[in-house]
Each structure stands twice: as structure tokens, then as C-alpha cells.
Amino acid sequence: MDDFLVALGLVLVIEGVLYGGLPNLARRLAAEVLATPEQTLRTAGLVAAAIGVGIVWMVRT
DSSP states (O other): OHHHHHHHHHHHHHHHHHHHHOHHHHHHHHHHHHHSOHHHHHHHHHHHHHHHHHHHHHHHO
């Protein structure tokens, strides 16, 4: 549970830096996401999740 809370905290830090420090970039990225086809977003999300699981697995073993 501690690891989950640390990971959640890191996500919030990254999001906060993006929105707080670079709001124009955040708006442009949001517009790009809206213009991206659903299948592309789904594929990118699943690939990112798989890479994340792989990283966690490598670090934990």
C-alpha cells in the first residue's frame, strides 16, 4: 500500500508541474488528445500500461 501511495504522489507531482508550470503546453496536449482517434489512444494506453508493469516487475525482482 505504501508503494501505491508513493506512485500516486509522483503522478500528482508530474501533473502539477505540467499544469502549474506549463499551462499552455497542457492545453495543447489536451487538444491533441481530443483530435486523436480512439483506437490510437487505446493502443497507446495499453502499451504504456504494459511498459509500466514491465518496469515494476523488473524493479521488484
